[in-house]
Amino acid sequence: MGKSFAVIGDPIDHSLSPNIHNAAFRELDLDSSYIAYRIPKGELEGGIEGLKKIKIDGFNITIPHKIEMMKYLDKIDEICNLIGAVNTVSNKDGILKGYNTDMDGFLEPFKKKELNIDGINALLIGAGGAARAIVAGFTKEKAKSITIANRTLEKATSLSKFAKTIGLNANAIEIKDIKDTISNYDVIVNATSVGLKNESSVIELKGINEKTIVYDIVYMPMNTDFIKKAKVEKATIIYGYEMLLGQAVKAFEIWHGIEAPYNAMKKAVLGGF
Numbered sequence: 161m162g163k164s165f166a167v168i169g170d171p172i173d174h175s176l177s178p179n180i181h182n183a184a185f186r187e188l189d190l191d192s193s194y195i196a197y198r199i200p201k202g203e204l205e206g207g208i209e210g211l212k213k214i215k216i217d218g219f220n221i222t223i224p225h226k227i228e229m230m231k232y233l234d235k236i237d238e239i240c241n242l243i244g245a246v247n248t249v250s251n252k253d254g255i256l257k258g259y260n261t262d263m264d265g266f267l268e269p270f271k272k273k274e275l276n277i278d279g280i281n282a283l284l285i286g287a288g289g290a291a292r293a294i295v296a297g298f299t300k301e302k303a304k305s306i307t308i309a310n311r312t313l314e315k316a317t318s319l320s321k322f323a324k325t326i327g328l329n330a331n332a333i334e335i336k337d338i339k340d341t342i343s344n345y346d347v348i349v350n351a352t353s354v355g356l357k358n359e360s361s362v363i364e365l366k367g368i369n370e371k372t373i374v375y376d377i378v379y380m381p382m383n384t385d386f387i388k389k390a391k392v393e394k395a396t397i398i399y400g401y402e403m404l405l406g407q408a409v410k411a412f413e414i415w416h417g418i419e420a421p422y423n424a425m426k427k428a429v430l431g432g433f
Contacts (some may be wrong), residue, residue: 162191162192163190163191163192163217163218163415164192164193164194164214164215164216164217165192165193165194165195165218165219165220165415166195166196166211166216166219166220167194167195167196167219167220167221168197168199168207168211168219168221168225169198169199169222169223169224169225170198170199170200170223170224171198172196172197172198173196174380175196175222176379176404176428176429176432177194177408178195178196179429179431179432180404180405180408180425180428180429181194181408181411181412182194183421183424183425183427183428184408184420184421184425184428186424187424187425188418188421190416192217197211199225201224201225204225204228204229204232205232208229208256211251212251212254212256215251216251217415218248218250218251218411218415219248219249219251220247220248220249221246221248221249222247226245226246226247227244227245227246229245229246229249230244230245230246230258232256233246233249233256233257234255234256234257235255235256235257235258236257236258237257237258237259237260239259239260239263239296240258240259240260242292242296243262243263243292243293244292245260245289245292245293246258246260247260247261247262247407248260248261248407248410248411248414250414250415259410259411259414260293261407261410261411262290262293262407263294263296263297263300264297264407264410265403265404265405265406265407265409266290266293266294266377266403266406267297267300267301267406268402268403268405268406268409269375269398269402269403269406270373273396273398275373275396275398277298277301277302277303278301278302279303279304280303280304280346280347281303281304281305281306281307281344281345281346281347282303282305282306282307282345282348282349283306283307283309283338283344283345283347283348283349284306284307284308284309284349284351285309285310285335285338285349285351285352285362285363286310286350286351286352286353287308287310287315287318287319287351288315288353289351290377291308291319292319292322294349294351294377295308295319295322295323295326295328296326299323299328303328303347304329305328305329305331306323306328306330306331307331307333308320308323308331309332309333309334309338309363310332310334310335311335312334313332313333313334316332316333316334317332319332320332335362340367342363342364342366342367342368343367343368343369345368345372346371346372346373347372347375348365348368348373348374349375349376349377350362350376350378350384351377354386355376355378355384355386355387356380358384358385359385360385361384361385361386362386363386364389365386365389365390365392365395366393367393368390368393368395369393369394369395370394370395370396371396372390372393372395372396373395373396373397373398374386374387374390374395374396374397375397375398375403376398376399376400377400377403378400379399379400379401379404382399382400387399401429401430404429405426405429408420408425409422409425412425
């Protein structure tokens, strides 16, 4: 009996997940399939019932269901509770267990490239969707401090409170106040959606150098304006697709219990560009 998997959300047609997972199945000769399944906002409960009926083995969740999905789980991995969202579900005999691979997915490229987080000062731009997972990741890897910059100070402040409760030294500022403090940071992460539509980066990167790690979680286009500016300064780059890949690898390992074929999955992602 083949296994079946899906990604649910709305919109869903741009998702690279089916390509990535199906490439992994081909590489390892697994009798499995992975599809994108659109479930509009407000229709999650019915959608989940439908997935249970066809005995889906697992699924990923994207916008807009990552928080609401937590209501429909039978078991929850502790990291989901910490981050307050779920993006990966396994179905074992009708028992749905939720996971969040955002934190591990975010950290994976640092590990792959042997880049150290221990003791660094981080600047996080944006306080939305993935930001809590990123804060959790920096805390886990013992960063020294994080500055959270957001257009509205309120969101940044609430995220910096979260950071402090889990043991990370944090402060909040408005994006416009970053100005020339940019050289104070070892790692700079764009966690806003700016760049998706080829807009200009929300900050300038003058003053960073080749030791500065610049990480954009936007993966389409691959070379956002933020990444291009970082390249001019010869910074160390982490692309959004590397986080996407890290998340997919974790989901694969949760579902199949074997090591994911990283290179085959990477090829599938880069083929999507």
